[in-house]
Amino acid sequence: MDQIITGYTTREKLQILADAAKYDVACTSSGSDRRGKKGFLGNAEACGICHSFASDGRCISLLKILMTNHCVYDCKYCVNRVSNDVPRATFTPEEICELTVNFYKRNYIEGLFLSSGVLKNPTYTMEKMCETLSLLRNKYRFNGYIHVKTIPGAADELLATAGYLADRISVNLELPTAESLTKLAPNKTFQTILDPMGKVSDTIAANRISRGKLPQMERSRSNQYLGSSIFSSQNRVEKQRGYGGTLSTVGDRMLLPAEVQSENRSFAPAGQSTQMIIGATQESDYTLLKTTQKLYQDYDLKRVFYSAYIPLNEDALLPRLDTAPPLLREHRLYQADWLLRFYGFHAEELLTEARPNFNEQLDPKCDWALRHLGEFPLDVQTASYDQLLRIPGVGPKSAGRIMKARRYGRLDFDSLKKMGVVLKRAHYFITCNGHRLYNTPIEEAFITRQLIGTNQRENWQVANQNRQYQQMSLFDYGIEMGGAV
Amino acid sequence: MRVFTCKDQFEDSMTCIYDAWSWALKNGHENLRLEREPIFQPTLFDEYTHIDADMEKVTKVVRSIQNKISMEAYIDIFYATLSIEPDALDTIYGFLRLGFRVGARVCSMYTDPHVMRILELRRRVGNEAHYFREFARFSAMGDTAYICHLEPKNNVILLVGEHFADRMPSEHWMIIDDNRRQAVVHVKNQENYLRYLSEEEWLRLSRSELYEDSYTDMWRTFFHAIGIRQRENRECQRNLFPIWMRKHAVEFRESKKNN
Numbered sequence: 037m038d039q040i041i042t043g044y045t046t047r048e049k050l051q052i053l054a055d056a057a058k059y060d061v062a063c064t065s066s067g068s069d070r071r072g073k074k075g076f077l078g079n080a081e082a083c084g085i086c087h088s089f090a091s092d093g094r095c096i097s098l099l100k101i102l103m104t105n106h107c108v109y110d111c112k113y114c115v116n117r118v119s120n121d122v123p124r125a126t127f128t129p130e131e132i133c134e135l136t137v138n139f140y141k142r143n144y145i146e147g148l149f150l151s152s153g154v155l156k157n158p159t160y161t162m163e164k165m166c167e168t169l170s171l172l173r174n175k176y177r178f179n180g181y182i183h184v185k186t187i188p189g190a191a192d193e194l195l196a197t198a199g200y201l202a203d204r205i206s207v208n209l210e211l212p213t214a215e216s217l218t219k220l221a222p223n224k225t226f227q228t229i230l231d232p233m234g235k236v237s238d239t240i241a242a243n244r245i246s247r248g249k250l251p252q253m254e255r256s257r258s259n260q261y262l263g264s265s266i267f268s269s270q271n272r273v274e275k276q277r278g279y280g281g282t283l284s285t286v287g288d289r290m291l292l293p294a295e296v297q298s299e300n301r302s303f304a305p306a307g308q309s310t311q312m313i314i315g316a317t318q319e320s321d322y323t324l325l326k327t328t329q330k331l332y333q334d335y336d337l338k339r340v341f342y343s344a345y346i347p348l349n350e351d352a353l354l355p356r357l358d359t360a361p362p363l364l365r366e367h368r369l370y371q372a373d374w375l376l377r378f379y380g381f382h383a384e385e386l387l388t389e390a391r392p393n394f395n396e397q398l399d400p401k402c403d404w405a406l407r408h409l410g411e412f413p414l415d416v417q418t419a420s421y422d423q424l425l426r427i428p429g430v431g432p433k434s435a436g437r438i439m440k441a442r443r444y445g446r447l448d449f450d451s452l453k454k455m456g457v458v459l460k461r462a463h464y465f466i467t468c469n470g471h472r473l474y475n476t477p478i479e480e481a482f483i484t485r486q487l488i489g490t491n492q493r494e495n496w497q498v499a500n501q502n503r504q505y506q507q508m509s510l511f512d513y514g515i516e517m518g519g520a521v
Numbered sequence: 522m523r524v525f526t527c528k529d530q531f532e533d534s535m536t537c538i539y540d541a542w543s544w545a546l547k548n549g550h551e552n553l554r555l556e557r558e559p560i561f562q563p564t565l566f567d568e569y570t571h572i573d574a575d576m577e578k579v580t581k582v583v584r585s586i587q588n589k590i591s592m593e594a595y596i597d598i599f600y601a602t603l604s605i606e607p608d609a610l611d612t613i614y615g616f617l618r619l620g621f622r623v624g625a626r627v628c629s630m631y632t633d634p635h636v637m638r639i640l641e642l643r644r645r646v647g648n649e650a651h652y653f654r655e656f657a658r659f660s661a662m663g664d665t666a667y668i669c670h671l672e673p674k675n676n677v678i679l680l681v682g683e684h685f686a687d688r689m690p691s692e693h694w695m696i697i698d699d700n701r702r703q704a705v706v707h708v709k710n711q712e713n714y715l716r717y718l719s720e721e722e723w724l725r726l727s728r729s730e731l732y733e734d735s736y737t738d739m740w741r742t743f744f745h746a747i748g749i750r751q752r753e754n755r756e757c758q759r760n761l762f763p764i765w766m767r768k769h770a771v772e773f774r775e776s777k778k779n780n
Contacts, residue, residue: 047739054746072687074710079688085655086761088772091748093757100747138736141667141692142659143685144772180688346751361751441631451632501754 049125050135056105056116057151059348060208060311061341065097065146065181067306068203078140078147078180080203080306085146093501098149098183099136103127103165107153111210111221113316115348116153126155129168133176140180147181147203148172154187162190162198169201181306186236188228195232196303199239204306204338207233212327216317219353236308237335243303253307253336255377258432261421262380266329307338314369315345315362316354320392325372325383332376342369364499368394375400378432379425397488397495402428405465406480406487412465413478416447428487429462449473460490522567523553526560527610529676531602532574534610539578540570541614550618555610586617591625600643603676612638649673650680656762657681658771659694660732666693668729670769673698678705682713697726730769737771744772 044052066084086095104126105116115122132150139145150168155161165184172178184202186195199205207229211217214226241251252267259265310331314324328340344361347354372394375381379401386400387393395403405412405428414423416438424435434456441447441455449468453459463473464483476482523544527537534557541553554567563569586595598616601609615635620627630636659667667689671678678698682705685694690710697704702718704726718726767773 047735047742050739051742051746054743058747058749072690074690076691077689085651087655088744088770089758089762090744091755091758092750092752093754093761094749094752095761096744096747099743135736135739138661139740141689142661142736142740143657143669144740344752346749363752437631440629444626444630445632447632451637454637455631497756501752501757 044125046131046135049127049131050101052123052125053102053105053127054100056122056153057100057102057149059115059343059346060100060149060151060185061343062183062206062309062311062339063095063097063100063149064204064309064339065183067338068181070179070305073179076177076179077137078178080147080179080181087143087145097146098181099139099145099147100149101127101132101135101151103132103150103152103161103168104155105153106155108156109154109221109223111223112349112351112353113210113220113313113345117349120349129164129171132168133172133178136172137176137178140178147183149183149185151185152187158187158189159191159194162187162194166194166197166201169198173201183306186232188224188232190232192232192235195236196239199236199304200301202304204309205236205304206309206311207236209233209310209312209327209331211317212312212319212324213317216319220316233308233310233335233337236304237337240304240307241336247302253338256432258378258421258425258435259380262425263422264382265380266333266376266382307336309337309339309341311341311343313345314342314366315359320387321365321369321372321394322383322387322389322392324369325376325387328373329376329383340373342366342373363501364396364495365394367498368396368400372400380422381426398484398491399428401426402461402487402491406484409478409480409483413467413472414465415467415470416452417442417469427462427465429458429460429465431456461487523548524556524564524567524569525553525572526556526558526569527572528574529557530574531599532576532579533572534602534613535579535582536575537572537610538614538617539575539582540572542617555614557607557610586620589624590617590620590627593628594620594625597628597639597643600646601639603646603680604642605675606642606645608638609642612642646675646677646680649675650677650684652766653677653681654684656766656770657685657696658769660730660771661734661736662729662732666695668694668726669696670699670727670730671696672700672768676701678703679715681705682707686713695726699727733771733776738776741772741776 064084065080066082068080069082070080072079084097086097088096090096102116104124105122106124106126107114107116107118110117110119132148136145136148140147150165152161152165155164169182169184172182182202183204183206184198186198186205186207188207209229210221210224217224217226240253245251255267259267262268312324312327324342331337331340344363344366345355346361347357347359350357372386375386376383381404386404394400398406405426411426414427416424421435421439424430424438425432430438437455438447438452438457441451447468449459452468459473464476464478464486466472476486525537525541525544527533537555541555545553558571560569583595586598598613601613612635616627616639619630619633619635623630627636631640653671653673657669657671659669661667671681676698678696682696685696686707689707693707693709695704695706697718702723704716704718705713706716707713
């Protein structure tokens with residue numbers, strides 16, 4: 037192995053490999069609930085725990101590192117592509133374990149996020165990653181959260197092993213259409229990504245059934261009161277994906293390490309996730325959101341992440357190097373993603389073929405409400421739960437509180453505010469015991485103007501988040517105390 | 522008006538509620554107020570009565586809350602006693618007056634100001650406990666023990682300690698509340714206990730934060746490497762990790778070795 041440079045210290049390797057891993061979005065530690073055990077280190081909380089927040093405001097929950105940033109692939113958008121001249125390093129399995137365990141004991145992190153560049157070939161890389169995870173779980177007796185990225189094209193047996201050792205397993209879709217993927221990632225195909233995703237999804241379902249659970253992943257509780265959310269049963273039936281076969285039938289259980297079986301672990305209890313780059317290619321928000329919805333329905337993914345494209349490489353096929361990352365667009369997509377998972381919306385309701393992009397000035401829910409003014413105003417005292425959830429400014433928490441509170445007393449605008457309803461958005465759309473808060477007309481143009489005015493500051497902050505500014509002070513201009521008269 | 526006062530402990534609070542209640546049966550609930558010590562500015566015309574903890578009364582109060590209202594209400598009240606807000610005890614009293622009248626459904630009566638306030642207190646205490654589950658940092662004393670310093674506003678170290686008892690059952694560790702000079706101590710494979718620190722113990726333990734090792738350095742390296750320059754957003758970072766909570770977080774402290 038002439039390409040592994042051993043001259044770096046662990047700290048230098050950490051610098052290189054954390055720096056290379058930072059563009060991966062997923063840093064969630066949620067979805068897995070596991071009690072601690074005597075003699076072991078760690079547990080997992082269902083809500084997930086962030087341990088710090090980096091200078092870009094993103095949470096640091098997991099020790100997010102690459103095993104190596106050597107890579108034989110040449111994906112155009114990636115900083116670690118083979119044609120880039122960057123310092124390269126590789127962690128040994130022991131180094132990763134020591135770092136994870138010692139950071140964990142000091143409460144710096146919630147677990148490990150292990151991804152990797154492709155060293156030699158996908159199967160070799162995945163084997164190394166599994167070796168690391170196995171060491172961490174069995175020798176270091178680590179019981180905390182592990183998120184592992186699978187390498188597209190690795191053998192099924194290794195995928196199965198990784199799934200039994202980790203809490204969440206994920207494979208990056210990177211781009212929402214096959215054409216974009218062939219254009220920007222010549223070594224990957226859609227099939228090599230969707231194939232393992234389907235197998236993992238079926239294995240999770242099979243494993244859940246064998247443990248006496250429903251085959252589908254748990255979803256936010258609000259969904260069980262919603263008749264027609266994307267997760268409800270009538271929407272699930274039309275699964276368009278063929279049956280991929282579970283991993284344990286393809287890779288026989290005999291192939292798993294003995295320790296994995298004896299622990300009786302469940303297969304990827306926190307499910308799988310994926311991420312897509314936005315802004316590197318010309319896809320519309322509609323395509324992205326449709327793909328997201330399909331992934332939730334057909335592959336039962338727990339999360340789909342979006343990453344605003346940050347220009348790192350110069351290439352004729354990519355946006356120019358001075359393009360600003362589309363942060364506000366990313367923000368709108370995440371808002372829409374939440375509407376799908378918590379509010380019972382469908383992608384087709386939010387966007388259409390004719391109107392394929394979000395209005396950047398307004399959040400998707402306000403935008404939807406403005407196009408459906410006929411359904412408003414709703415009276416909070418009598419509206420049903422799914423109607424309440426569609427009012428801008430009302431979320432699952434406040435909707436739940438309204439449902440509870442109105443059983444025992446009459447609501448008024450004051451108590452609505454205390455329950456967490458955002459009245460500055462909601463008051464255009466609701467009445468409370470037949471009254472409105474102010475006498476505002478229910479007119480699309482008027483409410484649009486008002487809401488854009490209300491949102492202006494937030495929108496500016498998201499779009500210009502890295503602009504540095506501070507309060508001006510006379511002392512900046514060299515005027516001394518008492519000196520100026 | 523009669524003002525019942527007690528120390529800032531769960532047992533004292535419960536006894537205070539018991540005594541105030543029995544006084545109110547003769548003189549009316551409207552004519553009393555409950556406050557926690559220390560009282561910096563007594564009023565001129567009110568009469569102050571100090572109440573000391575009495576375990577028998579505590580058991581009675583706890584039992585009635587659990588049986589006549591609900592377990593959920595009891596948990597709300599327990600969280601409220603940990604709160605630093607000056608009106609916490611009086612709010613609990615108001616909540617109980619309503620609770621004993623209507624029973625378990627009191628927890629859903631969000632339109633009542635006392636209920637709203639007690640849920641607010643519970644939320645604040647719960648949120649702060651969660652913040653310190655996230656932001657507590659242990660320093661390693663060699664390989665033997667881990668010590669963590671916190672300065673929470675509400676009295677949350679018990680709740681934080683519970684979390685770590687499940688997480689690191691087979692390590693020796695200690696979480697110290699620097700303001701209240703209390704510590705949650707966990708001995709390997711045993712239950713947590715709370716200890717009020719003496720002056721000498723406190724002086725000795727307060728030095729523990731200066732311990733740093735190679736992992737502290739590597740954590741700083743990681744922390745700085747993981748931020749994306751093109752997305753820098755200090756305001757978002759401040760919103761999510763307020764500056765007053767950073768006091769004991771090592772990643773925001775300069776390395777000792779450079780000085």
